[in-house]
Amino acid sequence: MGGLWVVAELGPDGGLARISTEVATLVRELAATAGLDAIGIVVAPDPGPAAAELATYLPVVRAITDGAAGVHAWSAVAAGHIAALLATETPDAGEAPDAVFAGAGADGRDLAGAVSALTGLGVLVNATSVVWTDGGPAVEMSVFGGKLLTTSGFTSGRGFVTVRPNVMTAAPATTAGRVEPQATTVSASPPAVKVVDRISEAGAAAPIEEARVIVAGGRGVGGSDGFGIVGELAEALGGAVGATRAAVDSGWIPYSQQIGQTGKIVKPELYLALGISGAIQHKVGMRTSGTIVAVNRDADAPIADFADLFVVGDLFEVGTALLERLRARPG
Amino acid sequence: MRIVVLVKPVPDPASAGERLGPDGRLDRASVPAVVNGNDEYVLEAALKLIEAAGEGEITLLSMAPANAPETLRKALAMGAHRGVHVTDPALGGSCAVATARVLAAALGELEFDMVFAGIDSSDGAGGIVPPAIAAHLGLPFLSYAARIEPDMAARTVRVRRISATGYDLLEAPLPVVIAGTQALGEPRYPSLKGIMAARGKEIVTRSLADLGIDPETVGAAAATTVVLDSRMPPPRAATEIVRGTPDDGAARIVDFLAERRII
Ligand SMILES: Cc1cc2nc3c(=O)[nH]c(=O)nc-3n(C[C@H](O)[C@H](O)[C@H](O)COP(=O)(O)OP(=O)(O)OC[C@H]3O[C@@H](n4cnc5c(N)ncnc54)[C@H](O)[C@@H]3O)c2cc1C
Ligand SMILES: Nc1ncnc2c1ncn2[C@@H]1O[C@H](COP(=O)(O)O)[C@@H](O)[C@H]1O
Numbered sequence: 186m187g188g189l190w191v192v193a194e195l196g197p198d199g200g201l202a203r204i205s206t207e208v209a210t211l212v213r214e215l216a217a218t219a220g221l222d223a224i225g226i227v228v229a230p231d232p233g234p235a236a237a238e239l240a241t242y243l244p245v246v247r248a249i250t251d252g253a254a255g256v257h258a259w260s261a262v263a264a265g266h267i268a269a270l271l272a273t274e275t276p277d278a279g280e281a282p283d284a285v286f287a288g289a290g291a292d293g294r295d296l297a298g299a300v301s302a303l304t305g306l307g308v309l310v311n312a313t314s315v316v317w318t319d320g321g322p323a324v325e326m327s328v329f330g331g332k333l334l335t336t337s338g339f340t341s342g343r344g345f346v347t348v349r350p351n352v353m354t355a356a357p358a359t360t361a362g363r364v365e366p367q368a369t370t371v372s373a374s375p376p377a378v379k380v381v382d383r384i385s386e387a388g389a390a391a392p393i394e395e396a397r398v399i400v401a402g403g404r405g406v407g408g409s410d411g412f413g414i415v416g417e418l419a420e421a422l423g424g425a426v427g428a429t430r431a432a433v434d435s436g437w438i439p440y441s442q443q444i445g446q447t448g449k450i451v452k453p454e455l456y457l458a459l460g461i462s463g464a465i466q467h468k469v470g471m472r473t474s475g476t477i478v479a480v481n482r483d484a485d486a487p488i489a490d491f492a493d494l495f496v497v498g499d500l501f502e503v504g505t506a507l508l509e510r511l512r513a514r515p516g
Numbered sequence: 517m518r519i520v521v522l523v524k525p526v527p528d529p530a531s532a533g534e535r536l537g538p539d540g541r542l543d544r545a546s547v548p549a550v551v552n553g554n555d556e557y558v559l560e561a562a563l564k565l566i567e568a569a570g571e572g573e574i575t576l577l578s579m580a581p582a583n584a585p586e587t588l589r590k591a592l593a594m595g596a597h598r599g600v601h602v603t604d605p606a607l608g609g610s611c612a613v614a615t616a617r618v619l620a621a622a623l624g625e626l627e628f629d630m631v632f633a634g635i636d637s638s639d640g641a642g643g644i645v646p647p648a649i650a651a652h653l654g655l656p657f658l659s660y661a662a663r664i665e666p667d668m669a670a671r672t673v674r675v676r677r678i679s680a681t682g683y684d685l686l687e688a689p690l691p692v693v694i695a696g697t698q699a700l701g702e703p704r705y706p707s708l709k710g711i712m713a714a715r716g717k718e719i720v721t722r723s724l725a726d727l728g729i730d731p732e733t734v735g736a737a738a739a740t741t742v743v744l745d746s747r748m749p750p751p752r753a754a755t756e757i758v759r760g761t762p763d764d765g766a767a768r769i770v771d772f773l774a775e776r777r778i779i
């Protein structure tokens with residue numbers, strides 16, 4: 186049985202991470218086009234709940250139970266199992282997958298790197314779209330900070346693909362699949378790394394990579410208090426709060442919310458920028474957003490060159506008026 | 517404390533001229549190279565650690581074209597002690613799998629307690645080289661570091677790995693490979709003294725033959741991935757500019773979003 190594999194990532198609660206529901210939907214559709222099987226793989230101390238959820242998207246889910254995945258960093262543990270499965274399911278046996286997919290977040294890329302070293306499989310990263318052509322995946326990605334789009338494939342026809350959030354809207358299959366326990370004989374695994382503690386920080390904000398709307402604040406916001414209006418607008422629009430490095434370096438908002446070259450790369454439907462100049466290092470993280478609206482009191486700010494709508498004005502005045510109008514809207 | 521910092525020269529993100537050549541690879545002559553931003557953060561973390569320890573040595577390791585020493589000088593000027601530059605004509609067009617294998621081989625010749633890498637590179641590579649290197653060397657890999665705390669007496673290190681809800685505290689015995697982020701802290705600017713000192717610092721060159729790697733197994737011909745097509749993203753539509761009272765601006769934003777069915 187060849188096919189396309191989805192390696193599930195788990196959320197902080199042990200359930201299926203949202204990115205994996207999107208990747209599973211993408212892979213199910215690709216497999217249908219390619220005439221291949223779509224198979225999910227879950228590696229966890231208690232894979233049951235996540236495997237059951239993944240099976241609402243995919244016809245077959247293989248559940249690998251490994252207690253180590255709970256007390257050690259997940260990617261090294263999972264890499265050992267995935268490499269073992271890839272090794273037993275050789276092309277000769279007709280069982281090897283044509284491609285393995287995971288999310289392009291922290292766990293997915295750590296996994297992809299380790300599996301590539303253990304198996305020699307190539308990796309295509311940060312897919313923004315995947316189609317099936319000539320017996321293999323054609324993977325679109327954005328490189329050099331969004332200045333160029335490339336489409337790539339695997340020279341051997343096989344490889345590992347990591348997929349960015351929001352490439353696809355997750356949709357369950359019409360009929361649920363089945364979960365099968367899967368045994369593996371792990372021969373080579375990267376050394377385990379102990380997780381001593383998991384710390385939740387108060388006020389951890391909504392993850393920006395997955396948000397459909399981002400309201401972002403820059404130095405113009407002026408302080409932690411200034412982020413109040415940014416947060417209120419984000420809430421009114423059903424979105425998450427983002428920031429520039431200037432705001433992060435000033436300690437107004439955690440680094441997890443930073444967008445740009447050394448922060449996150451995002452592609453929401455709407456990017457509302459408040460008090461952000463639009464420096465190139467910020468632009469590379471958000472330039473592919475669907476709609477960009479900016480409020481800046483400097484009409485010559487660089488963001489005026491790539492926003493769709495640019496409002497010249499004070500962000501607090503415009504922001505407050507906007508909040509009133511949004512709240513006054515019916516529904 | 518011996519730390520190797522992996523430094524990747526990348527096209528300057530602030531420039532606009534990146535082009536792919538007809539072979540689908542970056543035309544490196546089209547843009548000036550700089551040290552990858554995330555690599556400066558991990559180098560800064562390494563410098564602070566040896567300053568706090570009062571002893572230690574930092575070696576830069578880079579696999580890059582022949583002109584890379586120009587880029588490495590800036591990192592030497594920040595305070596790294598020496599550089600190792602892996603370069604070979606056969607390496608052009610290498611994929612991430614080969615890059616990791618070559619860097620792992622180069623690390624095999626060095627003595628270290630920790631290897632630091634950037635969490636990813638600004639040219640669009642997806643941060644898979646560091647975990648791949650760790651797997652090749654059979655060393656623990658700790659990623660998304662916001663803080664790095666080695667305990668040289670116990671020969672262990674603790675790393676705060678950024679998570680969706682805060683951070684995970686990871687611990688592993690040395691030696692390790694760590695991929696770090698901007699949360700480690702802002703890099704210093706090289707001082708004039710540092711710049712002068714960097715001129716005299718040694719950058720050792722290593723070829724594939726030196727590392728015992730068969731040139732047939734690396735480079736474009738052996739790459740696991742291939743660029744099929746590249747294009748500029750579609751240009752954005754012209755910007756609509758709104759001036760007037762704050763409420764005029766707010767009203768226009770609401771209409772604009774409604775026209776686009778965002779609200
Ligand atoms: C290696 C490296 C990596 C970097 N990575 C990133 C990154 O990942 N992300 C990132 O964002 N930056 C990054 N930067 C920093 C980047 O170069 C800029 O310094 C930063 O993006 C500027 O942030 P800003 O727009 O908030 O601040 P500024 O450039 O200072 O702009 C503030 C804007 O707010 C406007 N303003 C002020 N007050 C008001 C008001 N009351 N109402 C309306 N408008 C107002 C001003 O007119 C101005 O345009 C990086 C830099 C380097 C060197
Ligand atoms: N050719 C290279 N030479 C030295 N270090 C590299 C090289 N490629 C990647 N790295 C390191 O790995 C990190 C992540 O790179 P990448 O996997 O290419 O996104 C970089 O920030 C560097 O620290």
